Amino acid sequence: MSLKNSVKKCISLIAAAVMLCTLLASCAPKPQDVFKQEADSWFEGFSDAQTAAKPTVSYQYSKNGSIAVSKPSISVVEADRSISDYYEKLKNEFINKAVSDEDKLLISYKSFKASEDITGIEVSSKQTLSGTQSQYIKTFNYDSQGLVELDDTLRRITMIHARDLVLEDQRYGSSVDKVKLKDSTDYQLLYTDSGIDVIYSSNALTSQTDEHITVHVPYSKIRFALPESIKAGVVSDDSVRTVDITKKLVALTFDDGPSSIYTDQILDVLETYDSVATFFDLGCIMENAPQAMQRASQLGCEMGSHSYSHKNLKKASVEKIKEEISSTDAVFEKILGYKPTLLRPPYGEVGSDLKENCDKYLIGWSVDTLDWKYRDKDKVIESVKSEGNLDGDVILMHSIYKSTAQAVEELVPWLIENGYQLVTVSELMKYRYETEMEPGKYYANQFFESHK
């Protein structure tokens, strides 16, 4: 091609481009196209890769309010009807209120395959009415028969974990009202591919956000309570102990240690049966058996304080109370790297000075084996077995007697055979009593009796 020809071609291209630009500028984009574009870009944020729930997309532009929807078509009749009804309800409510072309309603959904059989659908809608925007979410879970509800156990364990996750969330955890969180029924549940989403309505828990608060409870944490089809696909992680709330829960507690001999014997039994207990150790002897404390902690046992020198903290001065607690904290932290959150007051003696000057949860017991008095393995065993139903009980023992360590060898397998799961005190309070403990409050016989 000659230079002259190239220049000619170039000029004609420029001319064409100029013409095209003039043409485009002369016809401003139609409002219905703008609306469609806006809807399409919002739809892009939704994925439907997981299911065969094919979307039907429609746009309805009007000067009195426009609607765009992306809706799943599901072969399960009941689910399809419920979702369709919900879409219709949103549309009708919108149409009744919409007046201008600024008013818009967009509806779309995400779908999740929880198992071969179970699908979760999350429908989101975004509407603008008289300049005010609002968003809503509604969830649907279904299997081949129709819509499915979570059973009571699954719902309860999911919500226990959800509450923790909300409080741990740095965005709003600290602003969440704990009472509201405990009592809230203003949430929806969604089966996803890896866990259950708990979606709290906006303002249900805190005024800090006007968006929904969503937390994700992984299936691995709630495996025991899942429907069979989901459970089959969840790899159980043996390194993480999970609390199974379908079992009876009991907390063994051991005071007055650590003992370089008997604490280890008790831990041998607990390790063999993949179980845990709670140890309330004395500050003044912790450095005699630091390895026993470290081993217990590593096995998942809960480590608490039993004061420094076994003083009666009901009779002690405020100054003495503070000193007993802080000096125990110091040696405890030196050995384990953290401070205890639990305190078992010596002799179970609690007065107002202790309650007011203690940053820990005060823990008593509901079953006293009197092992310190009998020093007899069989009597210790009998005192537990004769209690009847131990679900929710905190059993008091001491980790400094041979007879107690021997009793534990028989008691732990007996408890497991009888359907109990051994948990720590904090786990018992969380899973069995669903109680958010308060520092300085004494959880003893009266509490356990009235909540059992």
Ligand code: ZN
């Ligand atoms: Zn004691």
